């Protein structure tokens with residue numbers, strides 16, 4: 001499938017919608033204007049690709065709402081060159097946003113079907129994380145720790161300790177916490193033992209599940 005001026009127009013409109021909903025970070029809005037979201041979803045949903053909606057992708061998972069992706073990206077405040085761990089690669093759309101923000105991205109997916117699909121697809125359209133990992137995000141990625149930022153894109157019933165432990169001092173973990181509905185929760189590591197916690201509103205994600213599949 002191609003990327004046309006029509007798609008570009010729809011993306012610009014989507015960025016306006018996100019702005020109206022409160023997103024202000026120009027780098028995030030520019031990423032939304034640039035990334036061809038219609039290529040990330042099943043062809044039957046292409047007409048909806050640039051509405052602020054979540055959609056089914058493979059393996060019973062969903063691509064997050066553009067607003068959710070933009071919100072999480074804005075809160076993380078990624079700076080160029082930062083080392084970012086993403087839990088829940090899914091379609092790779094959030095991964096692409098992080099790469100547009102010039103992060104060094106390590107991304108973990110527990111569903112093999114999605115891992116395979118997205119690790120082939122993203123490089124094809126020019127997005128290259130440092131690593132795609134087929135694994136369980138509850139464990140983080142100790143061999144690459146510490147990270148400047150960790151973002152979880154599935155609803156976690158509790159906050160996994162390994163993720164807090166793998167943050168740099170000054171680093172941020174952004175994680176939706178809860179069953180069913182989640183509270184978007186930001187942890188900022190103040191020292192080896194101290195974390196500051198901020199609750200940033202309700203969201204709804206597919207569940208973060210243990211082990212690989």
Ligand code: SAH
Nearest residue numbers: 063064088090091094110137153154208209
């Ligand atoms: N950012 C993605 C969101 C996909 S939905 C996008 O916008 O497309 C959440 C993803 O998290 C799903 O692909 C799901 O399989 C994955 N996931 C759930 N639990 C996980 C875990 N423990 N480790 C890694 N990935 C997980």
